[in-house]
Amino acid sequence: MISHISVDRSLFEFTVTKDKFDIPELKEDVIVKASAYQTGEDYAFSGSIKTKLELECDRCCVKFDHDIDKEFEVIYTSEDNVDRDDHIMYLSPQEVEIDLKPYVQDTILLNIPFKKICSENCKGLCAGCGVNLNKGTCNCSKDKIDPRWESLKELKKSLESAEE
Numbered sequence: 450m451i452s453h454i455s456v457d458r459s460l461f462e463f464t465v466t467k468d469k470f471d472i473p474e475l476k477e478d479v480i481v482k483a484s485a486y487q488t489g490e491d492y493a494f495s496g497s498i499k500t501k502l503e504l505e506c507d508r509c510c511v512k513f514d515h516d517i518d519k520e521f522e523v524i525y526t527s528e529d530n531v532d533r534d535d536h537i538m539y540l541s542p543q544e545v546e547i548d549l550k551p552y553v554q555d556t557i558l559l560n561i562p563f564k565k566i567c568s569e570n571c572k573g574l575c576a577g578c579g580v581n582l583n584k585g586t587c588n589c590s591k592d593k594i595d596p597r598w599e600s601l602k603e604l605k606k607s608l609e610s611a612e613e
């Protein structure tokens with residue numbers, strides 16, 4: 450298909466404001482740079498998608514920036530008998546304009562990391578007191594009190610006061 454690329458080639462760049470997408474993590478507008486080719490009835494685009502997301506760290510719950518800078522290649526075709534994949538989109542023959550936005554949105558969503566970690570060295574939150582261990586230390590490890598012993602102590606105390 451690529452070999453049929455015609456000489457009608459154009460380069461373009463556009464910015465889509467972040468509110469046009471259904472992605473709450475978007476922090477900045479999305480810049481799409483692409484070159485377009487027409488090959489018979491098909492249109493091929495290749496270029497890059499750039500933006501910034503704000504994610505929340507799974508370990509320490511602090512927000513951090515995550516850059517997206519993704520190369521892409523997509524073909525819009527009106528043929529129905531082609532193998533569909535992520536890089537082939539259907540274009541109805543009545544369509545007069547190609548809207549890249551759904552493809553751009555999918556590409557961004559696919560590039561949100563599954564594990565959101567602010568840094569490989571993130572120490573996370575203390576399970577005992579909730580202190581962010583990247584920012585400070587706490588006394589939990591030094592002075593460990595098992596909460597089960599705490600409740601036993603309470604029970605003992607109430608039994609003692611009941612005896613009195």
Ligand SMILES: [Zn+2]
Pocket residue numbers: 506507508509510511566567568571572573
């Ligand atoms: Zn973190």
Ligand SMILES: [Zn+2]
Pocket residue numbers: 575576577578579580587588589590
């Ligand atoms: Zn602690």
